Amino acid sequence: MVVGLGRFGGAVARTLENMGHEVLGADTDPALVQEFAADLTQVVEADCTDTKTLESLGAKDFDSAVVAIGTDIEASLLTVLALADIGIANIWAKATNDNHARILERTGARHVVFPEQRMGERVAHLLNERLRDFIAFDTEYAIAKLSAPEPIVGVPLLTSDCRKRFDVTIVGVKREGEDFIHAVPDTIIFPDDELVVSGRIRDIERFSAL
Incomplete structure (x- = not known):
């Protein structure tokens, strides 16, 4: 599962799909959802900061999740927390700075990356x-x-x-x-x-x- 289909998240999602994985992509931007509709196994317009939303999407069926939300730090943290709460252990998250990274790790992200850096x-x-x-x-x-x-x-x-x-x-x-x-x-x-x-x-x- 990839949450956030901007440049980083979109590249991750497309690459995973090309590697033969089933990818659920999620974003709150309808334009991005439409852009990736034909490229991924499933794409949804959804706010993934809530556990009930994630459960309704079948997020529990995925072994790993990538949180590629960069600009909205609150949404990034809440999404990682929600994914951890439903039992996804292998969570990768994009961070914008060191403080963001530390909080992501404490919230449940197993791996934190700084793509721009x-x-x-x-x-x-x-x-x-x-x-x-x-x-x-x-x-x-x-x-x-x-x-x-x-x-x-x-x-x-x-x-x-x-x-x-x-x-x-x-x-x-x-x-x-x-x-x-x-x-x-x-x-x-x-x-x-x-x-x-x-x-x-x-x-x-x-x-x-x-």
Whole structure:
């Protein structure tokens, strides 16, 4: 179940549906309900801050719920509380700030996300033009896709010894016209290869700039 079909909630709902899940979408905006009517298993115009409304919608039949209400903090909190009250344990909720996040967790949200903040951080790292994609796991570690740095081109990974010399681990290689391959010690890096690399954020950025 996804409550709130704005940009974040709508993307979550459509992706879940495309993955083969049955998705109940709910929003108080009739225009959004109409927009998603053909994309999701079921879409309803409803205020989900009340347990009786959720029960009438069959929300208890769902294992997980996503509360993607961002601007109306009161509605966000009340919806999480109502979902917890009817017994849904796996609740994901969108937060706008740290205080909002703390209250969501105390109200019953098992997972709290900051989509705008995460996207802002990701874009900031991608401004380094050698990084093609970037996902942070915490404040220090990440996995990134980047262009092969010149110092390791033309030699096997065993020879370049990236883990010891640069404090990063090359997980895989994507070569134009070929499938993704897992990196092994005898993998030779070509000039136009894209690498999937893991490590500390500062080390990945330093490595990408070589």
